[in-house]
Amino acid sequence: MRIVVTNCNTTQEMTEEIVRGARAAAGPGTTVLGLTPAWGPESAEGWLDSYLSAAAVIDTLRRYDGPRYDAVVMAGFGEHGREGVRELVDVPVVDITEAAAHLACLLGRRYGVVTTLERSCGQIEDSLELAGVGRNCAAVVGTGLGVLELEDGERTESAFLAAAERARDAGAEVLVLGCAGMTGLQRVVGEKLGVPVVDGVAAAVKLAESLVALGLTTSRTGGYAKPLPKRRAWGAASA
Template identity: 90%
Template sequence: MRIVVTNCNTTQEMTEEIVRGARAAAGPGTTVTGLTPAWGPESAEGWLDSYLSAAAVLDTLRTYDGPPYDAVVLAGFGEHGREGVRELVDVPVVDITEAAAHLACLLGRRYGVVTTLERSRGQIEDSLELAGVGRNCALVVGTGLGVLDLGDADRTERAFLAAAEKARDAGAEVLVLGCAGMTGLQRAVSDKLGLPVVDGVGAAVKLAEALVGLGLTTSRGGSFARPEPKRRVWHVT
């Protein structure tokens, strides 16, 4: 089984970190390939970045000419483009945002998301609502760190723990890493918090493997039905 994991920004080092986390979660026989958009934001940290990122990720998958793949994991927490990719490709598409939230709902009644900047909260909340898991979210809270600040592991852990306390005080029984760049942090903070911590990258990989193993993919019976070929016009140069 081959899973393609798409970074939502152009930072290759982050793609490599995400791929390491994805491979750690993948089962035997699963190959993980990372894709980095050739254009778009260096880090996706707001509405404009998110929409540009969505177009870049769609373009990257539309022009992909590598080995065939069995599933796509979208490694942008709260980023746009999920529904477009499901219309575009013929394999299961799992977004780390909804994957983490769905698994969190299996572990506790309410979950909290700890993300990067406070300005990212709105789009994450919207993404969770659209995925049908927003009502179980106790709080989305920022650490105050930008995406590119997450390379400092000690600083990131301290900021995560401080923000996680706010989520727990709001009623969260499970915590979710609210950025793909936080992948791997769950091992360091779960015991300190006394709560399960879900990494969206690992969750998405395991759900993608399950969908492929069950022979399931996106329905073409309604929302994601393909448009007629004559209506699909691309003007990207």
């Protein structure tokens, strides 16, 4: 089985970190291939970045000419493009935001998301609502760190723990890592927090493997049906 993991930004070092986390979660026989968009934001941190990122990721998959793959994992927490990719490709598409929230709902009544900048919180809330898992979210809390600042492990851990306390105070029984760049942090902070911590990359990889093993993929009835061929624009001259 081959899973393609798409980074939502152009930072190759982050793609490599995400792929390491994905490979650690993958089962025997699963190959993980990371894709980095050739254009778009260096780090996706806001509405404009997110829309640009969505177009760049979709463009990357449209132009992909490598080995056949069995599933796509979208490694951008709260980013746009999920629905477009599901319409584009003919394999299961699992978004880390949705995957992490679904698994969190199996572990506790309410979960909290700890993410990067506060400006990303509203976007994440919208993504959770669209995925149908927003009602179980107790809080989305920012650490105040930008995506590219997550390389400082000690600083990230400290900021995460402080934000996690706020999420627990709001009623969260389970915590979710709200950025693909936080992959691996769950092992460090889980015991200190005393609550389950879900990593979206790992969650998405395991769900993708399950869908492939069960022979399931995106429904083509309704919202994700393949679009009809484009009609000639009004007023265009006849051939």
